[in-house]
Amino acid sequence: MQRIARLKPSSLRNTTALHNIKSFDHRLSSVPWSQLRRYVAAPAKPTLLSPKFSIPWLKALELKEKNSVVKMEANKSQLTPKRMSDSYSSYTLEFGKDEWLVDSYVNATGQLRLGNIFMDLDALSGVIAYKHAGEGYTIVTAAVDRISLLHPPTSFCDMELRGMVTWTSNRSSMEISLEVVAKEENKTVLTCQFTMVALDPFTKKATNINPLIAETAEEKRIFARGEERNKFKKALASTSLEKQAPNEEESNLIHKMWRQQQHYKGMYSSNMSILTWRQKLDPGVGKPAKVMYMSDTEIQTTQIMQPQYRNRHSYMIFGGLLLRNTFELAFTCCAAASHSRPRFLSMSPSVFRESVPVGGILYLTAKVVHTDTAPTGGTRVQVRVESKVRDVHHSSLRHTGTFTYTFDTEADFQVMPKTYGEFVSYIDARRKAEAEQSWLDTRDEVPDNLEGSIVE
Template sequence: MNAFQDLMRIQTFRSCRNAARACQRLNMSTQAAGDSSRASPAITSGTGDISSTAFWGRTSITAQLWAERRKALVDIPDPTCASTPGAIKHRLKDDKTAAESRVVLSLPLKSDPLLRQQYENFRGGVRFGRILEDMDAVSGNVVFHHTLPRHLSLVTAAVDRLDLQEQIPLDEDLEFRGRLTWCGRSSMECQVALVSVGASSCLSSYLCKATFVFVALDPQTGRSTKVPTLIADDPDDERLFSEGEQNKKRRKHQQEHALEHRPPSEAEIHLIHEFFRHRAQLFQSVQPIQRGCDATTSSAFIEESCLPSPPQTGGASALAGGVDRGDPFVSLKSTQMQSVVVCHPQERNTRGKIFGGYLMRQAYELAFSTASMFFGPLATVHLYAADEIVFHHPVEIGSVLTFTAKVVYTPIDSGDSGSRGGSSRVQPPSLADHACQMKVACLVTHFGQNKQYLSNTFHFTFTSSLNGQGQGAAGTGNGCQGVHVRPESYEEAMEWVDGRRRFLRSKALSEGMPTEELT
């Protein structure tokens, strides 16, 4: 027994030592546009304090970013704090350039085997939930350095959009590139891209790109506070700032036309009525019973019996009633899956709350599991995009989180599918293949404070393709034939309509089409 305990202690020590070495080898740097003197000195690589329990369970990337942030808080006093000596007060700047807060951080998956182990998933690919954590940490450092020397509370309001252009390779050295793209009075928009080493500096060339929205709060009052104005000093900055303005208007437009505030459109109401009419016809007709799963329909959500959709003849009936080949359907609630986790101190961020990247990872991995169950064992599931991940309230340590995921929409008409442009790398299946729109809600229960509330909502778009086993059993084709979801109540109908809007928005954005009419 003593020998076994000694062996376990040695292995634990080696794991901690290897993680620390990987963290120290990370190459952190900034890129200044034209004037290197404007680069923030706090972004450069440093040792920092990586022994804090706040960094346990985080990747080496996130741990290093947080260590740099903590070091900057010590090295750069807040000039607005009364206890700061006047002799070392830093001059407050009313405006800054994007270069002053830009972050470029290497992710050497190919050249660093120890680091690669942190990101490998069960299929031998990249564990995307870890990438989400790192992107959240990178965006936090960008806005942190833009607001220095003030020590503000920076809250992630939302992940406005996340697009996965190509499958992330595990055998290549990559880079995180984060930059501020837009600033308002107290809100900021930051884009973080994951690119291959040596790729173009343009944010349009990426493997994965996410847009984060932050709000700056005064730590004393808890109210929103002014942040430095963003100076657009080159055409690229001006273009991104203009896109940020359009994103703000789009978010406002979508919020005003959300189903919580306005009823569905006439066309959407017609689709809902088609569901009702089709369901009434089903109960008035005799249909064969399909038992279990076969080689082409292998969803784990099909129970012992389910009614297949009768053939439709096109038009709105086909859109609501299923495709002509008669795929089966299930209700939205039958696809629901849950996970429950307890928030321990090891999952906190630099502000003492539960790390938003951890919440995104938990939600994504549940959504991925639900999509895998939905499409069945013959399919390989890929993330296509994430749309509007909203952080309603912070999560305290000690909270019990209940994540609930469900499929809220599946495209059942050729007009609802789309494709992406070609690339030399392996791409996720396009929306022309079988896909689904997933919604994940995070309910927080805090027994110590006797309260319960909705903390986050997440929206993911997944695609599927037949794996080797599925191609052998189900024949040829890239898409994975499966079931479709249909609402069975008014609440489910609203979720279906909202999911359809988000799915069509993903399609429109991938094709460079306007999205205002999709609300």
């Protein structure tokens, strides 16, 4: 079996190759086929999600139980300014050469599984953040500023993920701009920005990192865009309904929708299938089939967080797993509500409020919170996913983040709030949609003439 383990996985991916292996070495003749085939699905090379932990989980657990701390060498007394090019990293998914790699990124209908790409982008952001800040920190995902699908790929050609630090706050946070490029078509498939924060591994508090140098005119423009995005996020947060009451126009809209749903509510008897007196007076009145109550679109999922997806230097789950799970739940929610296949457009700026610990019970709740007519016909749908976590003993419930995804669907339908809380969610989503329309282009091209690779 040691001989098999040393062979390239590509040589183990068909029955003929397995026969050749057995005939080549008679010592393998007694090895069961089931054991040989264990190696068939092995990855062709290390991926972004390959373990990069400093110590195995069982050892980390033992140290944690003894209240020990894994000491990492770090020289934080002197912060060294870094260039954008210093953190540049790229990674190629060789879909065109490795059909078994495609298997890990394809969905049930033969299309690209975007959730796995989101996981890779978060992992690449971590690599870039460590390049800029250096080892000795705990790097966590603080926010995803935007994910925009620009040109959906038409085939599984090779795709390059690349990015670099494009803005820092001169304190603990850094913005990382990334893009996914289809190499065969030379088109930018997707762009996004992640905000990563450096924490002291001992105190778990935010700590200062190396400042960023912008030297060329292009780098200064990119840095300025990062500053604008930071201000935009703060302005967007200031308009949240948690801080600001609905304005007059929004209040009128809430009242109009409330009257409309009250009108629908009185259409049918609650305990028998007979017409109410209002229907008898006006038989043509009733809730249209295309109108759905917001509460009827809600779906939920629960999952225990296993150590395979932890952050490299901590006992917390890395943000990419949350992105994948929330996106796929949002997609499912939109499909169930519209009875059609959604097309992903973008992810609104979303904040990771708290980290999710290994062993925690994660609760995700998805709901359609806003609908509007899509420019090309059909419906533009916003789905919000709330993330909460408890420990395994089911003690206090903590809110860990809110993620909003936008889709286009061919179906023509409208979501209708019923409770005040749902009206607030609707108006808040409406504000985000209007704010993003005013922010026309937030992407920056990541230069492809910088050399760098994270493949080890």
